[in-house]
Amino acid sequence: MAGATVDLPAGRLHVPQSGQQVTKLARYQFREYLRSRRFVALAGIVVAIGVIVTAIVAHFRGGLVASNLAFYGSFWGGGSPFVAVLAAVFFGGDAIAGEFQNKTGYFLMGLPLRRGTVYVGKFIAAYLAGVAMMLLFLVILVLNGVYYFGGSAFPWQLGISFVLALVYLSAVLGATFFFSSLFKTSAYGFVLTALLFIIGFTLLQDVVTGLVKIEPWMLISYADSAIGTIFASPVNWGLSGTITTSSMMVGRMHIVTTTYTAGIAEGVVIMIVYLLLAAIGGLLLFEREEFS
Amino acid sequence: MSPSLEARDLTKQFGRFTALNGLNLKIEGTKCVGFLGPNGAGKTTTLKLLTDMIFPTRGEAFINGVSSRRDRKRALGDAGVLIESPEIYSSLTPNEALGMVADLRGLPAADRRDRIRTVLGEVKMTEWADQKVGRFSKGMKQRINIAAALVHDPDVLILDEPSTGLDPRGMAEVRSIVRDLKKSQRLIFMSSHILSEVVDVCDEVALIDKGKLLFYDSLDNVTSRFADGHQSVDAMLARPVGADQVGQTVATLPGVSSATLLDPRRIRIKFTGGLAAQERLVEALVGLHLGVLQVTESESALEEIYLQQISRGD
Numbered sequence: 001m002a003g004a005t006v007d008l009p010a011g012r013l014h015v016p017q018s019g020q021q022v023t024k025l026a027r028y029q030f031r032e033y034l035r036s037r038r039f040v041a042l043a044g045i046v047v048a049i050g051v052i053v054t055a056i057v058a059h060f061r062g063g064l065v066a067s068n069l070a071f072y073g074s075f076w077g078g079g080s081p082f083v084a085v086l087a088a089v090f091f092g093g094d095a096i097a098g099e100f101q102n103k104t105g106y107f108l109m110g111l112p113l114r115r116g117t118v119y120v121g122k123f124i125a126a127y128l129a130g131v132a133m134m135l136l137f138l139v140i141l142v143l144n145g146v147y148y149f150g151g152s153a154f155p156w157q158l159g160i161s162f163v164l165a166l167v168y169l170s171a172v173l174g175a176t177f178f179f180s181s182l183f184k185t186s187a188y189g190f191v192l193t194a195l196l197f198i199i200g201f202t203l204l205q206d207v208v209t210g211l212v213k214i215e216p217w218m219l220i221s222y223a224d225s226a227i228g229t230i231f232a233s234p235v236n237w238g239l240s241g242t243i244t245t246s247s248m249m250v251g252r253m254h255i256v257t258t259t260y261t262a263g264i265a266e267g268v269v270i271m272i273v274y275l276l277l278a279a280i281g282g283l284l285l286f287e288r289e290e291f292s
Numbered sequence: 293m294s295p296s297l298e299a300r301d302l303t304k305q306f307g308r309f310t311a312l313n314g315l316n317l318k319i320e321g322t323k324c325v326g327f328l329g330p331n332g333a334g335k336t337t338t339l340k341l342l343t344d345m346i347f348p349t350r351g352e353a354f355i356n357g358v359s360s361r362r363d364r365k366r367a368l369g370d371a372g373v374l375i376e377s378p379e380i381y382s383s384l385t386p387n388e389a390l391g392m393v394a395d396l397r398g399l400p401a402a403d404r405r406d407r408i409r410t411v412l413g414e415v416k417m418t419e420w421a422d423q424k425v426g427r428f429s430k431g432m433k434q435r436i437n438i439a440a441a442l443v444h445d446p447d448v449l450i451l452d453e454p455s456t457g458l459d460p461r462g463m464a465e466v467r468s469i470v471r472d473l474k475k476s477q478r479l480i481f482m483s484s485h486i487l488s489e490v491v492d493v494c495d496e497v498a499l500i501d502k503g504k505l506l507f508y509d510s511l512d513n514v515t516s517r518f519a520d521g522h523q524s525v526d527a528m529l530a531r532p533v534g535a536d537q538v539g540q541t542v543a544t545l546p547g548v549s550s551a552t553l554l555d556p557r558r559i560r561i562k563f564t565g566g567l568a569a570q571e572r573l574v575e576a577l578v579g580l581h582l583g584v585l586q587v588t589e590s591e592s593a594l595e596e597i598y599l600q601q602i603s604r605g606d
């Protein structure tokens with residue numbers, strides 16, 4: 001070959017510790033997300049949601065802006081879990097499956113990386129991309145908040161609620177990664193996560209509370225309500241939920257509804273359990289996955 | 293320690309189908325070993341088992357003595373791998389993709405740029421270094437994959453049909469890269485369907501069929517052992533000759549059993565008597581003043597053996 005070749009002095013090559021490799025890989029994958037059309041698309045969707053919220057608030061005002069707590073309780077409490085699910089679907093749906101489907105896995109798997117390194121590195125990158133979306137949504141809401149409430153646009157509950165939303169994001173993303181490595185086909189990761197977290201758990205919760213009539217502590221849709229209920233007073237910080245019964249008359253029918261509200265600590269515990277089960281389950285699956 | 297690859301009773305079943313059946317193979321030292329076999333013979337399966345992309349049903353695979361299944365990170369640390377023509381994330385440029393590989397492999401930051409420039413030069417992709425891989429042709433991507441396998445200057449190279457998708461010049465370049473690599477103390481294990489490529493760059497060959505190893509030996513031994521005493525060389529000439537002329541001169545030389553004109557400037561000569569006879573033959577050929585430019589072992593020697601061995605299993 002023409003030209004001077006640079007040969008490496010023998011013995012200088014030390015494969016980095018797995019921990020370092022995770023960080024490196026996460027950084028490369030995150031850069032990949034930032035450049036992707038998908039990132040731009042989701043940012044567009046989040047901005048669109050933000051614009052709709054802004055328009056609704058501007059039009060109706062009234063109770064929506066009665067207090068900063070009411071405002072964030074409705075829009076951050078209601079909107080951020082949805083943004084989290086979208087982010088998980090967009091960034092996690094094919095994170096693992098795509099490596100199989102697009103044959104990019106053969107590139108990574110030729111490198112001295114443990115399977116777990118690949119999985120965790122990709123998870124962190126997808127999570128950071130999701131956090132970026134949550135931040136974008138938060139910024140749009142806070143801009144509204146500043147407009148309506150000025151100096152008191154930042155209630156302390158908002159900080160905690162943001163953290164709760166990030167915990168929720170990690171749990172949903174964990175589930176998405178699980179599906180993504182369970183089925184080596186991207187479509188399943190997208191569809192299952194979206195169906196399960198947008199409709200599935202809510203339906204289940206209705207069944208559990210309405211028919212079985214117990215506190216739905218096993219459902220993540222119950223746990224994530226903590227993101228919104230933290231804006232209510234008094235705050236239930238506890239590990240067990242609050243039960244409220246209300247009755248109303250519909251025509252001649254007397255309907256009693258029982259509502260369960262998760263304690264903040266309870267919500268966090270449930271979400272973390274979901275994260276651990278899903279992420280570890282997915283990791284174990286990926287450890288056994290063959291690139292055939 | 294000299295580089296090595298080893299398969300111990302390596303077996304892979306996909307469901308009921310046995311893709312690889314009790315492969316025992318130990319390759320050690322700095323050389324190039326060609327890995328041959330028909331479509332579906334189990335070549336890629338073997339290479340994937342060696343690199344822990346798939347898991348053995350039975351047996352174990354080792355790179356430099358390290359079990360790939362037990363410690364893939366250490367086993368692959370000194371290996372360069374190219375299997376199944378991978379896709380590279382399409383938004384990356386060759387510089388970025390190779391930068392990532394170098395970084396994850398632990399190349400000192402100070403050496404990275406030079407090394408990347410060197411390997412991109414070797415695969416003739418320097419001018420594409422900052423273009424996105426997503427728009428590359430198949431052959432261009434394959435060149436980047438080859439560069440990625442070389443960037444850390446590995447001891448062991450595991451290559452699955454490295455020249456697939458390349459144009460004729462690209463194939464020649466891959467050959468020349470592999471030959472250069474051999475000079476610098478490496479073990480190269482390369483599957484290929486192109487026998488001339490194997491004859492050209494490899495020292496040894498392993499042949500598998502239907503998941504079974506048929507033989508593993510040096511190219512010289514293989515050709516002399518299986519050729520029924522026959523050997524064959526191709527003589528390249530400076531000027532065209534006629535078939536009559538060949539029949540009257542070359543075909544009558546001692547030891548020669550047949551001489552066929554492949555094209556007006558190429559004669560295939562079959563003869564017996566091993567190396568000594570070959571030496572005499574070359575001398576006599578030169579003496580004929582036909583304008584002999586070079587005499588090479590004809591690729592068909594390996595081809596004949598290949599076909600003969602494969603058909604035996606049918």
Ligand SMILES: Nc1ncnc2c1ncn2[C@@H]1O[C@H](COP(=O)(O)OP(=O)(O)OP(=O)(O)O)[C@@H](O)[C@H]1O
Nearest residue numbers: 292306309311329330331332333334335336337338
């Ligand atoms: N994931 C899989 N599931 C089922 N069968 C498989 C799988 N991968 C490979 N095989 C089978 O194993 C056999 C060996 O395949 P392999 O890819 O190793 O062949 P090969 O020697 O590389 O062939 P080629 O020259 O065509 O690349 C084939 O019959 C193939 O169909």
Ligand SMILES: [Mg+2]
Nearest residue numbers: 335336337452
């Ligand atoms: Mg193959």
